[in-house]
Amino acid sequence: MNASVHEGEQAVQRRAGEGREGWGSPMFTADIPPGFAAFMHQQRLVAIAVPDDEGAVWCTVLTGDQGFVDATDDRTIVIHALPPEGDPVRKAFDSRATSRDLGMVVMSPDTSRRVKVNGVARRDRSRLLLRTEQVLGNCPKYLQVRTVTGTGPGHGQTVRTGTELSVEQQRAIALADTFFIGSFSPGHGADANHRGGRPGFVSVTDSRSLAWPDYVGNSFYMTLGNMALNPRCGLAFMDWTTGTTVQLTGTGRIDWSRERAETLPGALRTIEFHIERIVQIDNASPLSWTLHSYSRFSPPVPPKPSGLPEGEP
Incomplete structure (x- = not known):
């Protein structure tokens, strides 16, 4: 994995009219700064993304007590948790592969902070060991403010799979203010990140298609750069009250149409996602979160067309 921007990221930067030669390279480090190590130790939520043996990309959410993410040296992070049974990310680490991108x-939902880490991981009994290749602090844009206000049973899950979103899943996604996205490019590794907006910023086109606006960010285009080289990606939506997760794997496409973007306040372009497989895990996380405020950076969301579920104002 190269610590500098790769050709997919550069291509997206050029198309977007942003960046310059070497843009972003100094922001990455393979080592974990002490401040980042302390930050990670305090957090109770991470999202991780991996490709499976067939090349599908899956994203999942892990939660735990403070200290469940532990930087044991300047290049090693121990995640003292595994996804629940039935989670495709867990299955990926149950395969014969000894390590995986x-x-x-x-995430720190209560302070609107996040740190991204990319590398190579392997399973060690009931934990994951991650060797870091890229470590980056990210901006607070589009992060909603939430705090943990309760715990439930967790891990008493019902797993449901499919290839089309149910009406209930469509409504949950149409009301979401946050999701996580994983991408992967061979030779450049996997990446996980967050997308946020006002409820309704994700459009459910039909039972197998989603779309969302791409707002202004840090111009590194790590997700879109991977997508430019490999369209396969994965999404994870979480019910912040019950801990239920809906994971989607499929393909993403960047729609550069200015006319379409202009219909969505704040959008620079639009991302389309085609669903191939769905995994819903009830009570995947025992934590219950309370929403305190939406990000001040999130643009308003236009009303949904008739017949689609509408988000909150």
Whole structure:
């Protein structure tokens, strides 16, 4: 994995009219700064993304007590948790592969901070060991403010699979203010990140298709750069009250149409996602979160067309 921007990221930067030669390279480090190590140790939520043996990319959410993400030296992170049974990310680490590219974003919903870590991971009994290749602090844009206000049973899950979204799943996604996205490019590794907006910013086109606006960010285009080289990606939506997760794997496409973007406040372009497989795990996380405020950076969301579920104002 190269610590500098790769050709997919550069291509997206050029198409977007942003960046310059070497843009972003100094922001990455393979080592974990002490401040980042301390930050990660305090957090209770991460999203991780991996490709499976067939090349499908899956993203999942892991939660735990403070300290479940532990930087044991300047290049090693121990994640003292595994996804629940039935989670495709867990299955990926149950395969014969001894190690796997992994992208991770460590979230602090109560302070709107996040740190991204990409590297190579392997399973060690009931934990994951991650060797870091890229470590980056990310901006607070589009992060909603939430705090943990309760715990439930967790891990008493019902797993449901399919290839089309149910009406209930469509409504949950149409009301979501946050999701996580994983991408992967061979030779450049996996990446996980967060997308946020006002409820309704994700459009459910039909039972197998989603779309969302791409807002202004840090111009590194790590997700879109991977997507430019390999369209396979994975999404994870979480019910912040019950801990139920809906994981989607499929393909993403960047729609550069200015006319379409202009219909969505704040959008620079639009991302389309075609669903191939769905995994829903009830009570995947025992944590219950309370929403305190939406990000001040999130643009308003236009009303949904008739017949689609609408988000909150």
